[in-house]
Amino acid sequence: MSKVKINEERMFGVIKTLVALLIALGITFVVLCLTAEDPLSSFIIMLTGPLTKLRYFSNVLETMTPLVFTALACAVLFRAGIFNLGVEGIFFICGLVTTYVATKISIDNNILHPFVAIALSGIMGGLLMLIPGWLKAKFDTNIVVSTLMLNSIYLGIGLYILKERLIASDISTTASELFMESSKLPYLFSGTRLTVGFFLALVAAVLVYIMMNKTRLGYKIRISGQNAEFAKYSGIAAFSLILLIHFISGFLAGIGSSVELLSFYDRFTWTKISTHGSTGMLIAMMGNNRVVPVMIAAFGISYLKIGAEIMSRSTVVPVEITSIVEATLVLLISSQYFLRHIREKRLLKEGIANG
């Protein structure tokens, strides 16, 4: 494969994703035709809405912020060939770490306070992700199964902690006490709700990019993801590598959770696993686990979400219409994965046939 072909292949990937997107939009339009009174204008509102006001566009970047973290958390692991589904569980439970710091520990400094919350959340996320990582490295357990189970466990434990330790006394719903003002992340600009969290997401993306493409760690991740036997033969120790990337992934997920809460919430209100993790996974897949396309995909998905929200405000169409787009994209892209898998198998076979 020459450089030419790599580009060609990239183009191919971009085209496939665009086609998937077009199909998804097409299906959405059909659904709109069946439900909305004025499908065409609803559709146009959905597609252009986010560009009509600065606030709307800011909403897109706000939605994107936690998704960048979860998508990167997934991409790091997927790139190494580890299909870990645990990001959403980590995202949930780390929210409680943040909540604890934001409600129980008073630090009278509005830089230090969120910093402590984010850092602890990230470290906790990293440590918790080590559990499935260790099980995989040590016993080669099926990571899909172990992480799915852990997600349920984290949800249970999280809810227990929420109800027993952090529950609000001033309201009747299941939620934590109000976060202290000093813990919240400062806004980036006046007039929007975009916070420093968005900036952190960009920094995280740059760091992950550098890690994946410039460092020895990234090299090891890429090689292991492409042929584990080859990595072993080359002297790349799987054990420490698996642990390390699990920590990094959990760390990113934990930070993402913390950033989300301290940017856009007044109290912890999740009583079930949020969709941040699964959407992040979708985005990682769309971007083929590479940082730049992942960022583009994160932006695209967020854009659609906000577009649908704007549309639902001005029409009778419910915001859930985005789930149609998302579901279609998941289907198309995972089948794309499937196709690629077949293609790679074929390539391998050809390689063999080639002698």
Place this chain on the structure above:
Amino acid sequence: MKETILELRNITKVYHNGVVANRDISISFEKGEIHSIVGENGAGKSTLMKIIYGIESPSEGEIIHKGEKVKFRGSMEAIHAGIGMVHQHFMLIPTMSVVENIIVGDEPSNIRGIVDYKEAVKRTRELSEHYHLDVDVLSKIEDLSAGEKQKVEILKTLYRNAEIIILDEPTSVLTPQETETLFEELFKLKEMGHTIIFISHKLNEVKRISDRITVIRSGECKGTFENDEVDLLQLAELIVGRKLLSSYSELKKDVDDKKEILRVEKLYLSNKEKNILENISFSIRSGEILGIAGVQGNGQSELVRAIAGIGPMSSGEISLSGQRIEKLSVKKRRELGLSYIPEDRLGVGVATTAPLCDNIISSYYDRADINGHFFMDRRKISETANNLISKFTIRTNSIYTAVGDLSGGNMQKVVVARESNTDPICMLAEQPTQGIDIGSSEYIRTQLIEMRNRGAAVLLISADLEEVLSLSDRVIVMYNGMISAHLSNLDKISTNDLGLYMLGIRKQTSDELKEALYE
């Protein structure tokens, strides 16, 4: 005058990445001939065969089959026209029986459309008898030897009524005896009127069985010759375009300070039933090549894998320059100077989807010369890769080409280049020249000898007896997981004697075997 069955006219093939694999090639194949295609790695042999077999389509030119112009749009159409192909690596399903593998895709069925297994067995048996390709049709593929698998592959094509059978490097995985059997069978097929297209890098095989030989160099046809028109040397020169070494012994230099480098003592590997490796002891000194001869599957692979640290062992000691290494990680062993060219290059030796530049540094990716303080040094890496590409004449478009897109021989060169680039003090070379053309084989062998001359210890495992005998200073023979002979005076050994040890008919006494340890 014989009748022409297949004719290629001005075939040119340009791959999507711009590689011109075939350039204006015209060959005609006659009915009932064995026609060999020879050429260096990446010359375009497999590509040409794939074009005949309909897997690749030619960019230009035409194919005339039995007087008619044809254009196969896939192997199904080629099979339908009576063309069969046996790929270099087996395309059989290991867990299924011979019958199932042969009939798959073309099963005899009864009226209700259900596979008629009895009929299938009957037909397969008849086929194997008719063509004298003896194999137990009910046994599972995984229980067969390489030679038997080869028979199954040929039967598969015959079952589909192939008149033209393409064999892409069929002998590279066979033992000399199996190769001989295969040749007998090919002669019989030829007598029955089949046309055989045969590809091999081993020129004595080509000379032995061909009626005619076509030479391809860099995608161009250098001519078709009657077998008796050219002798071995001429053929070799036609292929590489220069003269080749006739003997390696002149290259060897004496190394003064002979220290013990690799020492293996009482190595065992057992599973529940038996010992896969039993009491293996030997030692290699600096400036020495120790060859391991033996029929493949007698424990050689397991032995090297254990020494390299990627395979298990049950007990025993392994030392490298006096330091015990059997408990050390692969990384540590490599840091102590161990290098390894593995037999299974696709599964272990490379990552096919990764670019060449990533593949060619994998065993020393963290070495100071290609790393900056924090980051890997891209520029130095490309420099290293480009140096190795020109030093080992690897044919590739660029350093970003995925290794899986290289021809088989060039993949092997990537492995050898990488493993030599660490200045190893001990090289484990397992089938280092398998599937490699004569010119490159010569280069790789010279490299091994140079390593030896620099004072490294080389362990050479090869199915190619000639290679073992011409390169090694001493030889051990393995049979059934044990060392059956240690031979230090190679001039006095006949291949016949060696054969007796290899087949387990003769075995040295334990006193004689102690010499393997210099004791």
